[in-house]
Amino acid sequence: MQKILVVGAGFMGSGIAQVSAQAGYQVRLMDIQTSIIDKALMDIRWSLERFEAKGILKESAKEILGRISGEKDLSSASDVDWIIEAAWEKEDLKRRIFQELDQLAQPNTPLTTNTSSIPINRLAENTRRPERVFGLHFFGPVPLMGLVEVIKGEKTSQEIFEKGIAFVQSLGKTPIRVERDIPGFVMNRIFSAAFREAVDLVDQGIVSPEEVDLGMRLGYGWKAGPFEIADNAGLDTCAQIGQAMRVLGAGYLAPRSNLIDRMVAQGRLGRKSGKGFYRYSLEGKRMPWENK
Ligand SMILES: NC(=O)c1ccc[n+]([C@@H]2O[C@H](COP(=O)([O-])OP(=O)(O)OC[C@H]3O[C@@H](n4cnc5c(N)ncnc54)[C@H](O)[C@@H]3O)[C@@H](O)[C@H]2O)c1
Incomplete structure (x- = not known):
């Protein structure tokens, strides 16, 4: 089973963690405070239980929740197949997170960001793997919205970009291919x-x-x-x-x-x-x- 680290457990990160767990991935959900992670897990439980009551889920809410664990730091980056960053929309912060993730993650792990506006190229240039960095721009509330923009950075390899498209589809979402890193992307x-x-x-x-x-x-x-x-x-x-x-x-x-x-x-x-x-x-x- 593939593992995903989601960095930031706010509105978007908790939704991304939820849909990833719903799709069968093992999810590590990281934030800076335990109270934020606890709230995110409560929100996810509430949302899953509503879906369960409507008969939408293939498994029980409990089974899906069992695939999400909270993390206080980024150390689990070394042990995951995908990383999705969804922390505050602040360039300095995201650049620092990307630098740290690049140090910790296995060399072939893709580093992706849910940024709405910060250029992918600026985050990629802080890493030793710019060919594996790209944008995965989800729409909120993530469990309800079907769209994800997949944004190619200047150095993103075609192979990794295609993997990103397939990853989005594996979550049951529809990707839009954004071929160039422009301000605000498309949507x-x-x-x-x-x-x-x-x-x-x-x-x-x-x-x-x-x-x-x-x-x-x-x-x-x-x-x-x-x-x-x-x-x-x-x-x-x-x-x-x-x-x-x-x-x-x-x-x-x-x-x-x-x-x-x-x-x-x-x-x-x-x-x-x-x-x-x-x-x-x-x-x-x-x-x-x-x-x-
Ligand atoms: N809100 C939206 O509708 C929306 C839609 C698409 C994309 N986005 C993007 O998603 C990202 C997150 O937005 P949001 O709406 O979830 O914001 P939010 O404020 O709800 O959540 C951001 C989380 O990041 C956490 N954080 C801050 N520093 C961190 C660090 N060093 N490590 C880990 N976590 C840290 C905060 O504690 C907070 O829980 C932003 O880049 C935003 O532009 C937002």
Whole structure:
């Protein structure tokens, strides 16, 4: 049975760990604090039990959970076949993690990142195996979303890229092949352009977030509107992605308004803090912001 190390047990890392275990992989889930890992394991249990109740799982939730273990450091990197990094969207941090993983992992182990915006090439250049480094950009919530962008770095070998495509398929997900490492890759480049306009319209008081979301669902057939997506992703993560893109000098992505930064400063981080563009009940029900 193949083993996977997932680095970072937040919103994305816990979801990646869950779908990997569901697909039969043995998973090591690492984060910096035991309490974060404990919460991730609780979230995974909750999600698996819901799937089990709906009859979606091939095994029991307990069997699947039994394949996930929590780790306090990166030492298990030496003993796994795949590594997926899903820590905070901060380039310095990810570069340090990649350097350490490169020291610890077996020479042929692929090192992949779930980054939304940091160039794959910058993470690869810190390693002795740039041909084995590439992007695996999942969408959240990972257990529910079917898409993964597979992003080729400048030095990623074709053989490893193809293995990445097959790995995504082994998780029951559908890959999109991104042949070049460009800012925001493909999906975030497109989403950021729409989100930038939506945030500006709301900040100017022209329209409410709920009406934008309704409009995008009814008018363009989106399954969720941009503010629903951003609240789910975390506005702090959106701000970090925006910042990383600005640093790359991708001028077309420069925000028109600083509303997201202002909201993050007020602790309005989206679903994770119970308030963002919407507010959320303890059970996770979404409600308009105004009717407090
Ligand atoms: N939120 C989304 O919808 C989304 C979608 C696609 C990709 N991503 C990307 O996934 C990554 C994680 O995002 P998230 O939303 O899960 O964030 P998150 O804040 O929920 O989780 C990040 C986790 O990284 C951990 N971490 C920090 N330093 C670490 C270290 N040195 N070693 C191990 N873990 C460490 C934190 O403790 C935290 O639990 C980011 O790169 C983000 O851009 C996010």
